Amino acid sequence: MIERPSGASRRQLLGLGAGAAALPFMPHVARAQAGGRVVVSTWGGDYAGLLDSNIDKPLLGPKNIEVTQDVGTEPARIAKLIAQRRLPRGNVDIICAQGPSCFDLNEAGLLEPLDETKVPNMRHVIPELRNNYALPHIFSPQVFIYNHERVSAPPTTFADLMADRFKGKVGLLDNSFIYIVMAAALQKTGDAMNVQAVKPELEKLVRDGNKTYTVTDAFAPALRSGEIDVGPVWQARVIFWQKAGVAVRSSFPKEGSVVYVSSMGVPKNAPNKAAAFAYLNAMLEPAAQRGFADSMGYLPTSTQATLEGEVAQRLALPEPRPRLIAPDYAKLAAVRDEMNDWWRRLLDGR
Amino acid sequence: MSGRPKGLTAGLLVGPATLLVLGALVAPLLLLARTSLNRYDRTQFMVEALTPENYLRFLVDPFYTGVLWTTLWIALLTTALCLLFGFPIAYRLARSQSRWKSVGVLLVILPLFIGSTVRALGWMGVLGRGGLLDSASAAMSPGSSVALLYTPFAVVLGILSINLPYMVLTLQSVIEGIDARIEEAADSLGADGPRRFLHVVLPLALPGIATGAVLVFILAMNAYATPLLLGGARFQMMAPMLFREYAVNNNWPFAAAIAFILMVTTLTLTAVSSAFVQRRYKAA
Numbered sequence: 001m002i003e004r005p006s007g008a009s010r011r012q013l014l015g016l017g018a019g020a021a022a023l024p025f026m027p028h029v030a031r032a033q034a035g036g037r038v039v040v041s042t043w044g045g046d047y048a049g050l051l052d053s054n055i056d057k058p059l060l061g062p063k064n065i066e067v068t069q070d071v072g073t074e075p076a077r078i079a080k081l082i083a084q085r086r087l088p089r090g091n092v093d094i095i096c097a098q099g100p101s102c103f104d105l106n107e108a109g110l111l112e113p114l115d116e117t118k119v120p121n122m123r124h125v126i127p128e129l130r131n132n133y134a135l136p137h138i139f140s141p142q143v144f145i146y147n148h149e150r151v152s153a154p155p156t157t158f159a160d161l162m163a164d165r166f167k168g169k170v171g172l173l174d175n176s177f178i179y180i181v182m183a184a185a186l187q188k189t190g191d192a193m194n195v196q197a198v199k200p201e202l203e204k205l206v207r208d209g210n211k212t213y214t215v216t217d218a219f220a221p222a223l224r225s226g227e228i229d230v231g232p233v234w235q236a237r238v239i240f241w242q243k244a245g246v247a248v249r250s251s252f253p254k255e256g257s258v259v260y261v262s263s264m265g266v267p268k269n270a271p272n273k274a275a276a277f278a279y280l281n282a283m284l285e286p287a288a289q290r291g292f293a294d295s296m297g298y299l300p301t302s303t304q305a306t307l308e309g310e311v312a313q314r315l316a317l318p319e320p321r322p323r324l325i326a327p328d329y330a331k332l333a334a335v336r337d338e339m340n341d342w343w344r345r346l347l348d349g350r
Numbered sequence: 351m352s353g354r355p356k357g358l359t360a361g362l363l364v365g366p367a368t369l370l371v372l373g374a375l376v377a378p379l380l381l382l383a384r385t386s387l388n389r390y391d392r393t394q395f396m397v398e399a400l401t402p403e404n405y406l407r408f409l410v411d412p413f414y415t416g417v418l419w420t421t422l423w424i425a426l427l428t429t430a431l432c433l434l435f436g437f438p439i440a441y442r443l444a445r446s447q448s449r450w451k452s453v454g455v456l457l458v459i460l461p462l463f464i465g466s467t468v469r470a471l472g473w474m475g476v477l478g479r480g481g482l483l484d485s486a487s488a489a490m491s492p493g494s495s496v497a498l499l500y501t502p503f504a505v506v507l508g509i510l511s512i513n514l515p516y517m518v519l520t521l522q523s524v525i526e527g528i529d530a531r532i533e534e535a536a537d538s539l540g541a542d543g544p545r546r547f548l549h550v551v552l553p554l555a556l557p558g559i560a561t562g563a564v565l566v567f568i569l570a571m572n573a574y575a576t577p578l579l580l581g582g583a584r585f586q587m588m589a590p591m592l593f594r595e596y597a598v599n600n601n602w603p604f605a606a607a608i609a610f611i612l613m614v615t616t617l618t619l620t621a622v623s624s625a626f627v628q629r630r631y632k633a634a
Contacts, residue, residue, distance in 0.1 A: 075600045082395040108393035174583040211500075212583035225480030227497075337392065340599065345413050347584045 034278035037066045039271075041081070042096040044071040046296060051096075054291030059282035065275045074101060081267055085110055090269035093276040099261040100178075100336070102134035103329035112266040118277045121284035124302045128326050134265035135280050138289075138298035140236040141257035141317075141324055142183055143250040147223050147230075154251040155230055158187035162205055170210040171222055171231030177343050178336065179258050180232050182327060187255045193331040195339060206346050220246050234260050239297030239314055256323030262298070386606035396602055404607035414591075414608075418615065421588040424502065424577075425570035428509045432517040432566045433559065435510070440521030441551075445530065458518050466512050470579040473508050474499060477580070500582030508576040513566040520565060524558025525551075560627040564620050571616045588612045 038060070042048050048069050056067035070077070074097050084090045085108070095105070105111050111133040116122045122135060129136040144155045155161055161170050172180055178195075184202055186192040206212070211228050213219055220241045222228045238250040264283060266276040282288060289305035292298050293315060300307070307315060389399040408414040443454050461469065476482045477498040487496045498504055528551065536546040552559075574589040581587065588608065596605035 073597065075597055079395065079600050079602075104393055214578060214583045222479065225478070225484075227479035333392070344586075348413065348416070348586050349584065 034274040035064045036272055036275055037068060038093045038275040038279050039068045039070055039091060040094040040096065040279065041070045041072070041077045041092045042094075043074065047096075050292055050295055054288045055279070055282050059285060059288060060275075060279060063278060065278060067279070074098065078105065081105065081110060082108065084269070087269055089271050090267050091271065092267055093270040093272050094264050094279050095267060096137070096262065096264050097134075099134075099136070099263055099327065100329050100332055102263045102265050103333055105265060105267075106133035107333065110267055112268050112270065112273065112276075114266070114277075114280070119280045119284070121281045121302065121304075124284060124304045126301055126303055128324065129259075129261055129301055134263040135284065136261045136263050136301040137283055138292050138296070139259050139261045139301055140234040140298050141252070141259050141322070142179055142232050143235045143238060143252055143257065144230055145219075145223065145233045145238050145241075145248050145250050147226075147247055148249045149247050150226065151229050154249070156251055156254050158183050158232070158253055158255065161230060161232070162201060162208075166230055168209040168211075169229040170205065170208075171219055171228035172206070172210060172212045173216060173219065173231070173233065174212050174214045174347070175216065176234075176260075178332070178339060179260065179327075181339060181343075182258045182325075182332075183232055183253065186258065186325065187253065190255070192256075192258055192325050193328045195335055199342065203346055207349070212347055220244070220248075223248055235299075235315070236297035243297075252318055252322040254322075256325050258325050258327060261301075261326060382606045382609060385602055386610055388603040390601045390603045395600060404604045405611070407604065408607060408611055417586045417588060417591055418611070420502075420586060421571060421612075422615070424505060424509065424573075424587065425567050428506055428513060428570045429563050429567045431506070431510050432513050433563060436514055436517035436521055436562065437559075440518045441525055443518070444522045444525035455519075455522070458515050461511070462515050465575075466573075467575040467579070469512060470508055470576050473504065473511070473580055477504050477507075499580065500585065502581070502585065504580040505573075505577050505585060505587075508580045509570050509573050512573075512576065513569050516565050516569065517562040520562035521555065521558050524555050524561075528554045556627060556630065560624060564623065568616055568620065571612065 040051065040056075042051060048071055051069070052067070060067055070092060072080075077092075077095065078097060078101055081090070081092060081095055082105075095102075095111075097105070102111070113132050114122060114135060115132065119135065122130070125136060129139060144161070146154050148154075155163075155166070160166065181195050181198060181202060182192040184198040184205075185194045188194075188201065189197050211222060213222065216237070219228075219231065219233065219237070223231075223241075224246055235250060238248060241248055264280060266273060266280070270276050284302045284304075286300070286302060286305040289300035289302050290307065290311070293300055293305070293307055294311045297315065299315060306312075385396070386404055387400050387402070389397040389401055389403070391397050439458070443451060443458070446454065474481070478484065479495065479497060479499065481499070483498060484496050487494050532554070533546060533550060536550045541549065572589050573587065574593060577585060577587040578590045581590075589612070592605055592608045592612065595601045595608060
């Protein structure tokens with residue numbers, strides 16, 4: 001869901017337009033006591049639906065907080081936030097974005113600092129994922145997906161993807177390439193942020209005839225048809241495709257897994273901060289967190305949200321527990337534009 | 351004196367349309383031109399500036415000019431193929447007296463009812479691994495595999511299938527305007543088929559060919575969904591690249607510069623070809 005490419009669908013644009021049109025008529029009531037309306041800038045699709053059914057209705061409804069979703073692609077929503085940065089009062093209370101984007105927004109001075117007095121449940125956040133500008137909502141480690149009908153010995157380290165036995169059969173997702181680079185760096189140097197060191201290996205991986213996909217959903221048919229056999233993807237995706245009946249399993253890299261984090265922050269010019277903090281607190285409630293784990297296969301970010309039964313089995317991390325590595329967003333931000341350029345040229349092969 | 355009121359009436363009639371064009375086309379283009387001279391900053395998004403750096407970045411880098419060349423040759427090739435396949439169909443339809451003619455025209459128009467994205471997805475099912483062609487090839491000689499998806503061939507095929515109806519419909523209306531008796535006259539004067547086509551039909555159809563070619567060329571230059579879905583991540587054309595800069599990287603100044611370069615290239619080539627055809631047409 002979240003890694004979907006950024007083409008705004010008609011429905012998303014209509015939603016965005018309708019949301020924007022309605023905004024001037026909304027009562028902007030910022031009281032110390034949470035209440036009123038909270039505008040959540042979010043991805044559409046399943047994610048938005050699950051916010052509604054796990055957070056908005058059951059947890060905020062009783063508190064008289066009415067939630068309006070401003071649905072759109074992440075870059076479009078971030079552009080909007082940046083564009084209205086000089087306004088004393090913006091029209092977004094909560095921004096949902098990936099970890100790296102939240103870091104950028106905070107660097108630009110746009111996010112409200114968060115602490116446990118504002119969001120009491122913040123004390124339960126997994127320490128490795130915690131920061132003071134955006135709270136992690138869900139996360140998923142990067143694993144190797146493989147077709148278990150064709151692959152008898154699954155890859156156990158990123159180096160396996162470069163081995164001859166998978167030559168031309170590795171699938172790479174264009175929209176999460178930077179995470180692939182980090183995984184390769186982690187395996188080669190022990191430091192996921194040492195991205196410059198793995199360029200030669202990745203150049204070989206791409207030139208060896210391995211496949212690259214622009215659309216996340218193109219991955220599953222390719223695994224099924226035998227176009228590819230393996231590839232690094234988010235664990236949540238594997239679970240999603242397993243549910244859909246694709247013959248795939250996953251293995252964890254023994255060097256550790258880089259994690260994808262989806263976060264929420266409060267813009268400094270949010271019209272209803274009290275309600276925004278209440279929203280963040282509700283988002284970390286175990287019941288809300290379990291809802292996302294159950295439906296989307298993402299792991300909870302709150303230590304209180306323990307999983308049970310079939311969901312716990314599906315999402316269980318292997319023993320011994322693999323190292324989970326959250327990217328260093330500051331280092332990532334420093335190299336991202338340059339890496340982006342390098343990757344485009346590498347794919348093009350000109 | 352009837353001159354002034356006449357001019358005034360003409361002015362009044364042209365006025366609303368001119369205002370609409372100025373407001374809906376020229377003003378946004380001016381805004382886009384201004385944006386293309388700004389500077390991009392990841393945290394601030396766009397910094398007011400007057401710099402040619404976005405244009406220079408594109409023009410001096412073989413990577414970007416390479417993408418422009420790819421777009422150009424794909425557009426020219428699909429235009430030529432549209433003409434090659436479109437002309438016989440258009441001619442046959444135009445000269446048909448059959449009561450099935452309207453069915454034929456409908457068959458040409460029908461694909462236009464389906465969006466280009468949906469048709470690209472259809473081609474993915476035909477050309478992809480495990481798709482129609484691949485399965486057929488595997489059935490005929492086990493173990494073999496045809497990988498046509500994510501190749502320039504797939505992109506050309508996809509754009510061709512989308513643009514062909516435009517070419518056929520344009521040519522058909524022009525050919526219908528050519529008096530059939532002129533061809534009969536050429537026949538009676540002893541011209542054989544190829545001679546009749548080259549010296550009679552083709553020169554008369556030239557304006558239609560030019561219009562159809564310009565139409566499909568512009569469509570191909572700006573193709574977005576087809577190259578993205580059928581070309582894959584490794585095949586780059588201008589429109590998908592523009593979209594990525596604008597909507598993924600949020601680099602509006604550079605995206606605006608790309609948009610202008612694409613627009614200027616397309617318009618220049620269109621103008622040059624039109625001028626060329628007009629001169630030929632007058633000479634003929």
